[in-house]
Amino acid sequence: xxxxxxxxxxxxxxxxxxxxxxxxxxxxxxxxxxxxxxxxxxxxxxxxxxxxxxxxxxxxxxxxxxxxxxxxxxxxxxxxxxxxxxxxxxxxxxxxxxxxxxxxxxxxxxxxxxxxxxxxxxxxxxxxxxxxxxxxxxxxxxxxxxxxxxxxxxxxxxxxxxxxxxxxxxxxxxxxxxxxxxxxxxxxxxxxxxxxxxxxxxxxxxxxxxxxxxxxxxxxxxxxxxxxxxxxxxxxxxxxxxxxxxxxxxxxxxxxxxxxxxxxxxxxxxxxxxxxxxxxxxxxxxxxxxxxxxxxxxxxxxxxxxxxxxxxxxxxxxxxxxxxxxxxxxxxxxxxxxxxxxxxxxxxxxxxxxxxxxxxxxxxxxxxxxxxxxxxxxxxxxxxxxxxxxxxxxxxxxxxxxxxxxxxxxxxxxxxxxxxxxxxxxxxxxxxxxxxxxxxxxxxxxxxxxxxxxxxxxxxxxxxxxxxxxxxxxxxxxxxxxxxxxxxxxxxxx
Numbered sequence: 001x002x003x004x005x006x007x008x009x010x011x012x013x014x015x016x017x018x019x020x021x022x023x024x025x026x027x028x029x030x031x032x033x034x035x036x037x038x039x040x041x042x043x044x045x046x047x048x049x050x051x052x053x054x055x056x057x058x059x060x061x062x063x064x065x066x067x068x069x070x071x072x073x074x075x076x077x078x079x080x081x082x083x084x085x086x087x088x089x090x091x092x093x094x095x096x097x098x099x100x101x102x103x104x105x106x107x108x109x110x111x112x113x114x115x116x117x118x119x120x121x122x123x124x125x126x127x128x129x130x131x132x133x134x135x136x137x138x139x140x141x142x143x144x145x146x147x148x149x150x151x152x153x154x155x156x157x158x159x160x161x162x163x164x165x166x167x168x169x170x171x172x173x174x175x176x177x178x179x180x181x182x183x184x185x186x187x188x189x190x191x192x193x194x195x196x197x198x199x200x201x202x203x204x205x206x207x208x209x210x211x212x213x214x215x216x217x218x219x220x221x222x223x224x225x226x227x228x229x230x231x232x233x234x235x236x237x238x239x240x241x242x243x244x245x246x247x248x249x250x251x252x253x254x255x256x257x258x259x260x261x262x263x264x265x266x267x268x269x270x271x272x273x274x275x276x277x278x279x280x281x282x283x284x285x286x287x288x289x290x291x292x293x294x295x296x297x298x299x300x301x302x303x304x305x306x307x308x309x310x311x312x313x314x315x316x317x318x319x320x321x322x323x324x325x326x327x328x329x330x331x332x333x334x335x336x337x338x339x340x341x342x343x344x345x346x347x348x349x350x351x352x353x354x355x356x357x358x359x360x361x362x363x364x365x366x367x368x369x370x371x372x373x374x375x376x377x378x379x380x381x382x383x384x385x386x387x388x389x390x391x392x393x394x395x396x397x398x399x400x401x402x403x404x405x406x407x408x409x410x411x412x413x414x415x416x417x418x419x420x421x422x423x424x425x426x427x428x429x430x431x432x433x434x435x436x437x438x439x440x441x442x443x444x445x446x447x448x449x450x451x452x453x454x455x456x457x458x459x460x461x462x463x464x465x466x467x468x469x470x471x472x473x474x475x476x477x478x479x480x481x482x483x484x485x486x487x488x489x490x491x492x493x494x
Contacts, residue, residue: 010040011039029100038102041054113134151176213242239290273373324490347385
């Protein structure tokens with residue numbers, strides 16, 4: 001039970017619950033007239049992305065709102081009688097969106113099994129709020145209570161949630177506001193490692209994907225304190241619970257800025273200079289970690305690259321089948337890649353942040369110098385050739401980087417590298433750039449196909465033509481002739 005002493009606190013509680021509302025969901029609001037049901041609904045709807053002022057649909061019965069992530073229905077059933085729900089299409093609403101229901105007793109017999117019941121009681125300025133979860137909401141509510149306890153320990157009890165952001169991982173980010181100050185709650189619950197795929201080990205272990213926050217904390221510290229970039233400082237953490245309170249770097253994400261009309265090249269030039277700063281910082285393999293320990297950055301070894309490349313065979317060619325014997329295709333694929341991976345293994349190495357591209361780069365306008373560059377989503381960092389992050393940026397999977405811009409910014413990086421290190425080998429770097437670009441884009445073709453076929457995230461298919469164009473750019477390198485021949489025999493150029 002939550003003791004609430006103001007309308008603002010009631011809306012804040014509702015906003016924090018928004019993190020757990022699914023695309024199709026049900027939240028019921030029970031209480032006497034004037035208890036605060038509509039006030040609670042307003043806080044919830046705002047956090048779910050409803051931008052217009054929400055009022056109680058007492059006479060309209062239903063207000064429908066379209067948000068970027070879902071349709072939200074706000075129902076006030078006070079004037080209905082049992083059975084009237086068919087006339088307003090209540091069952092259809094529950095199947096197509098998130099439904100917030102005031103006076104739910106009218107439809108008690110047809111409420112979804114998976115739902116959150118909210119009861120608001122009290123008089124005057126004090127309210128008692130009781131939350132009861134059914135079905136999937138039992139687990140959600142247990143997690144919510146963990147988060148509430150964590151925020152209370154951190155001094156952020158009662159904060160308002162201003163919005164949510166997720167990524168392709170299991171993590172979710174909640175922007176919190178308290179007394180004019182903002183912070184991000186990183187909710188990173190423990191997940192199943194998935195099925196074993198090689199020698200009893202799951203994909204995440206082979207590919208060195210982080211499962212908890214230690215690498216995030218260690219890499220963030222190095223980027224801030226030694227490379228001079230802006231990376232979110234972690235101000236509080238509960239590793240066992242998978243909860244972290246981190247610095248809020250704002251919303252000026254490169255991809256959004258470019259979509260809004262800002263020129264790409266100046267932003268990417270700043271990002272290239274950031275990579276030069278990381279390289280110049282002399283980052284060690286063992287980074288200072290939380291609690292005074294060390295975090296060893298995992299090697300992007302042959303096994304990790306093999307399992308990433310295999311995504312093309314396992315997923316992409318299920319989306320775009322080819323007339324070839326699968327066993328022979330797999331054998332020749334490994335054979336074509338082997339000499340390039342062997343060569344790459346002998347080259348100089350440093351840290352690679354791994355997803356260094358437009359969704360994970362921010363412009364911190366109020367800061368100076370390289371601090372204007374904000375970097376997020378680096379917890380999967382690996383130890384590999386320095387060309388990896390450069391090709392991730394200049395062959396951005398999420399937006400088109402013109403080839404002329406790629407060449408100009410590639411030259412900018414190489415000039416800085418040569419100036420800092422007289423032993424910089426430009427020819428070897430170009431070869432590594434092409435190999436890692438081909439490896440990364442091969443992996444992405446498989447991942448985006450998997451996101452569509454397995455997870456129903458079909459929006460990623462729109463990126464496939466761009467990824468194929470980047471891949472062919474890489475395969476044009478003279479050293480990759482035999483590898484290029486394999487792709488020409490099996491991959492459509494269109």
